[in-house]
Amino acid sequence: MSDIQFWISxxxxxxxxxxxxxxxxxxxxxxxxxxxxxVITAIGGGTIRDIIxxxxxxxxxxxxxxxxxxxxxxxxxVAESFFTQPQIYRSMLYLDGLGAALFGIQGAFKAWQLDFxxxxxxxxxxVITAIGGGxxxxxxxxxxxxLMSHELYAIPVTLGCCLYILALNFxxxxxxxxxxxxxxxxxxxxAAAIHWNLSVPKAFITKTR
Numbered sequence: 001m002s003d004i005q006f007w008i009s010x011x012x013x014x015x016x017x018x019x020x021x022x023x024x025x026x027x028x029x030x031x032x033x034x035x036x037x038x039v040i041t042a043i044g045g046g047t048i049r050d051i052i053x054x055x056x057x058x059x060x061x062x063x064x065x066x067x068x069x070x071x072x073x074x075x076x077x078v079a080e081s082f083f084t085q086p087q088i089y090r091s092m093l094y095l096d097g098l099g100a101a102l103f104g105i106q107g108a109f110k111a112w113q114l115d116f117x118x119x120x121x122x123x124x125x126x127v128i129t130a131i132g133g134g135x136x137x138x139x140x141x142x143x144x145x146x147l148m149s150h151e152l153y154a155i156p157v158t159l160g161c162c163l164y165i166l167a168l169n170f171x172x173x174x175x176x177x178x179x180x181x182x183x184x185x186x187x188x189x190x191a192a193a194i195h196w197n198l199s200v201p202k203a204f205i206t207k208t209r
Contacts, residue, residue, distance in 0.1 A: 005102065012099020013065050016042040016133060017072035018083055019096045023134075024141040025080055037137050038073025039066060045132030049107050049125045053116055090194070097190035101183045104130035104157040108164055109179065119165050126161035127154060150200045152193035160186035 020041025021034050029037065043059050043066060050057045059065045076083050083089060107129025111122035131146055131154050138145040146153050160182045167178030192198060 005106070008098065008102050009065075009106075010068060011095055012102055013042045013068050014072040015092050015095035015099050017069040018076045018092050020134065020137050021073050021076040022080075022083055022089065022092070023137065024143065025076075025084075027141060027143075029141070031074075031077055034077045035070055035073050037141060038076065039069040040140070041133040041137045042069035042072070043133060044136040045103060045129040045134075046107065048132040048136075049110065049129045052125060052128070053111060053114055055114070093194050094191060097194065098187050100130040100153065100157055100190065101160065101186035104161050104186060105164055105179050105183045108161045109168075112165065112168055119169060122165050123158065123161040126164070127157050130154075130157045150205060152189065152198050152200065155200070156186045156189035156193070159189070 017038040021038045023041075024034075024037055043057075047057050047059070083092065104126040106126075108122040108126030111125040112118065116122070116125070134146050134153075137143075163185065164178055164182040167182070168175060171178060
């Protein structure tokens, strides 16, 4: 299972960097800006989580993630026309969703292992791990953030992390099984949102003035 998680993490890091660059590509960002924003999108959430937890950043112990994010960002800059093709871009969105699911569950479990702010903090840190990099990217690029876009991205992660923490509380003997199920639940909701272009219902959105 650890090997599967590792390879999903690798693919997800690449997808995060690619989608992160594509999100700001229309703003005329130079190569250095592309590399910075791509890396921030890929590793920013986990970095914020580790800072809050007071532990070494995960990429300081596994620099491969930084190198992959740099390589993916560079590739997107060079081959932007390839990655913006509808089929390729849509595939990247699905991989991005899978990465958000995995990173969310991993973040929640890391906080749980450290007994940090149980039971609420693991959920918060799981969500931060999944979307923190995208939020930092949007703030730096002056874009509307994920939390303001009505996109079904953070909500599936939040629900999945809540279910996972409940499972760890009441069914600790099924820790692995519940992690897998919650990860696929998050990905399933995110994939449905991508496929059917779903967003937060209007009843749950404040009226603009």
